[in-house]
Each structure stands twice: as C-alpha cells, then as structure tokens.
Amino acid sequence: MATAKKGGLGRGLDALFADVPVKEPAKKATTKVEGNNIEENTYSEKDSVKYIKIHDIMPNLNQPRKVFNEEKIEELAASIKEHGIIQPIVVRKHKKGYEIVAGERRWRAAMKAELSQIPCLVRDLDDEQNMLIAIIENMQREDLNPVEEAEGLRQMTDTFGMTQEQVSKSVGKSRPYITNSMRLLKLPDYIKDSLSKGEITAGHGRTLVTVSDEDERKKLWNKIVTEGLSVREAEKLVSKETKKTKGKSATRKKDPNVARVEEELKGILGTKVNINRSGNKGKIEIEFYSGDELERLLEILKTLG
Numbered sequence: 001m002a003t004a005k006k007g008g009l010g011r012g013l014d015a016l017f018a019d020v021p022v023k024e025p026a027k028k029a030t031t032k033v034e035g036n037n038i039e040e041n042t043y044s045e046k047d048s049v050k051y052i053k054i055h056d057i058m059p060n061l062n063q064p065r066k067v068f069n070e071e072k073i074e075e076l077a078a079s080i081k082e083h084g085i086i087q088p089i090v091v092r093k094h095k096k097g098y099e100i101v102a103g104e105r106r107w108r109a110a111m112k113a114e115l116s117q118i119p120c121l122v123r124d125l126d127d128e129q130n131m132l133i134a135i136i137e138n139m140q141r142e143d144l145n146p147v148e149e150a151e152g153l154r155q156m157t158d159t160f161g162m163t164q165e166q167v168s169k170s171v172g173k174s175r176p177y178i179t180n181s182m183r184l185l186k187l188p189d190y191i192k193d194s195l196s197k198g199e200i201t202a203g204h205g206r207t208l209v210t211v212s213d214e215d216e217r218k219k220l221w222n223k224i225v226t227e228g229l230s231v232r233e234a235e236k237l238v239s240k241e242t243k244k245t246k247g248k249s250a251t252r253k254k255d256p257n258v259a260r261v262e263e264e265l266k267g268i269l270g271t272k273v274n275i276n277r278s279g280n281k282g283k284i285e286i287e288f289y290s291g292d293e294l295e296r297l298l299e300i301l302k303t304l305g
Contacts, residue, residue, distance in 0.1 A: 049088050049119045054111060056097035057089075057120070059104050060134055076109035085110060088119035090137075092130060098122070101130055102137040128160060136171055146195045146202040150184045157182075157292050164270075164296050175296075176270040183209050183289055191221055200224055203231035207238055216241060269300060 089103025100107055101123060110118045125133065135152035144152060156162045156170070168175045184195065184205045191208055194200050200208075204224055211217040220241075224234050258275050265273040265284075271293070274285040288294045 050122055051117045052091070052098055052120045053117050054107070054115055057091060057107060057118070058094060058096060058099055059107070060100045060130065073105065073109050073112060076105065077112035080106075080109055080113040080115065085115075085118055088121050090123055090133075091120045092123050092125045099130070101125060101133055132156065132160065132170070145198065146181070146184055146205060147192045148196070150181045153178055153182050154185060164292065174270070176267070179270050179289070179293065180206055186289065188214070188217075191217075194221065194225065201231060204229075204234055207231060207234045211238060211241075269297060271297065 085106055087103075087106070089106050090101040091098040092101055093099075098120065107118065135156060153167060153171075156167045157164065162170070164175050164178050167173075167178050171178075173181075181202070184192070184202065186209055187195075187205060191200070191205065195202065195205050200221070204221075208217055208221055208224075211220060220234065220237060223229060223237070229237070255277070258277055262273050262275050265286075269286060271289075272287040274287075276282050276285070286297060288297055
C-alpha cells in the first residue's frame with residue numbers, strides 16, 4: 001500500500017480557501033524606457049485577487065465533479081450579471097494559462113454571463129495537492145452527487161495512499177461514513193447512474209448494495225424509482241425479501257443482547273458485524289470490502305489488545 005505524503009496540503013484548507021474580498025487589480029506601474037511608457041500590471045502578495053482573462057483559464061481535468069446542473073448555472077450567470085462574482089475562484093498556473101482548482105461552476109456561469117475577466121486567487125500547487133483540494137473543497141461545499149463523492153474518496157485512498165482515518169480527518173466525515181460512501185461503487189452502473197441523476201438517494205444506494213441477488217436488486221431499484229419509496233420503506237422491503245429467501249423455518253429473532261453488541265462493534269469498526277452464537281460457542285464475522293479496509297480493520301483490532 002502506498003503511503004500518504006505528510007503535510008501534502010501544506011497550510012491547509014483555511015489558508016487555501018479563506019474568504020478574500022474581491023478587489024480591483026493593483027494600480028498599474030509605469031516604467032519609462034527611451035521616452036516611451038511601458039505599462040505593467042503589478043499585484044501585491046499572493047493573497048491578493050488577480051483578474052485573469054476568462055479564456056486563459058481551463059477547467060481541471062481531474063475535477064471530481066462531473067455533473068453540473070445547467071439550470072443552476074443559468075441562475076448563477078444571471079446573478080453574476082447583476083452583482084458580479086462575490087468570491088474569487090482558485091487557480092494554479094498551467095502551461096496554457098491557468099487551471100481551475102476550485103470554482104468551476106462560477107467560471108462556467110461567468111462564461112455564460114459573457115465576462116471578459118474574472119477575479120482569481122493564484123496558488124502554487126502540485127498535482128496531488130490540486131486533486132486533493134478539489135475533492136475536499138467540493139465535499140465541504142456538498143457539491144458532489146453520491147457517486148462523485150465516492151469516486152473522490154476512492155482516489156484519496158487508492159491514488160494518494162491515504163488511510164481512511166486520514167481521509168476522515170481531511171473531509172470532516174466519520175470513518176463509517178467514508179466506508180459506506182465507497183461501498184456505493186460496488187453497485188451496477190444503472191444504479192450509480194440513477195444516484196448521479198438524483199432519482200434515488202445515497203441511503204437507497206446503501207440499502208441496494210446489501211442485496212446480493214442481482215435480479216432482486218433490479219426489481220427493488222425499479223420499485224423505489226417508480227413508486228417513490230423512502231429509504232425506510234426500501235429497508236423494510238429488503239428485510240422482508242431476505243427473510244423470505246431464508247425461509248420461515250430458518251428465521252429466528254436474534255437475542256437483543258447480541259444485537260446490541262453487534263451495533264456497538266459496528267460503531268467501533270465502521271463496518272457490518274454479525275455474531276452467530278450457539279450455546280457458549282459462536283463466531284464473530286466482520287465484513288470488509290477492499291484490501292485497504294482490511295488493513296484499517298486490522299489496525300483497529302491491534303489497538304484493542
């Protein structure tokens with residue numbers, strides 16, 4: 001497993017995304033050369049806002065957000081025409097001009113509003129910092145759909161070698177949240193597409209991922225979409241179908257004390273735990289969904305010794 005670079009985000013998000021008031025560019029400095037005036041734009045420190053030609057800015061190809069609501073973009077464009085851009089976008093230098101780190105929606109809206117230049121904060125970031133900040137910024141602003149969020153989290157663990165604990169701290173989400181989000185990527189494409197479109201919620205997705213039979217899962221998904229089932233209703237339906245499959249003779253109400261311990265372990269480990277007990281004997285089953293998650297669970301179990 002790759003190891004995460006320590007201190008990769010440098011000064012952290014507070015420094016990178018601090019609200020900086022939009023101000024006009026610094027006054028132009030004039031230098032006389034052989035009697036002719038040559039004007040140069042001069043800007044103060046890097047925390048100042050720099051106005052950059054909009055066509056010199058390109059989107060971030062590694063942007064975790066893939067779906068943009070065109071209606072919302074139009075609304076933002078109308079607001080920008082009326083009030084201008086309230087918050088500058090964050091960019092980094094690129095060989096062809098500048099690349100967006102955060103604020104692509106504002107940039108798209110500014111294009112529709114036909115602005116010639118927009119306020120920007122220029123940051124010196126490497127590829128890893130650029131990707132991580134784009135993911136974290138979108139998550140903190142809740143700008144990603146469930147699938148985009150899950151993909152972003154997987155990039156943080158797979159591409160940058162971050163542990164789920166590091167990811168949890170970076171995005172301000174619990175480890176169970178990270179685990180459950182990444183589990184959505186195990187769903188078939190048609191359900192992930194439904195999640196991206198907003199036809200179903202992440203809660204529905206987490207319910208569907210527990211259904212092992214693909215035909216049954218497709219039936220349940222179709223019922224959720226066509227009948228508008230709530231997450232709670234979907235969970236009850238899954239539970240009912242599961243009991244049917246096992247058969248009435250095999251179903252038995254679990255000891256409430258055992259169920260309570262399962263829930264406690266689930267909260268500690270951040271994954272599903274099942275206890276099967278027969279008299280004084282039994283076994284504890286702990287689920288994991290990737291090599292990284294297995295390693296995370298082993299680290300937790302070692303600390304309990």
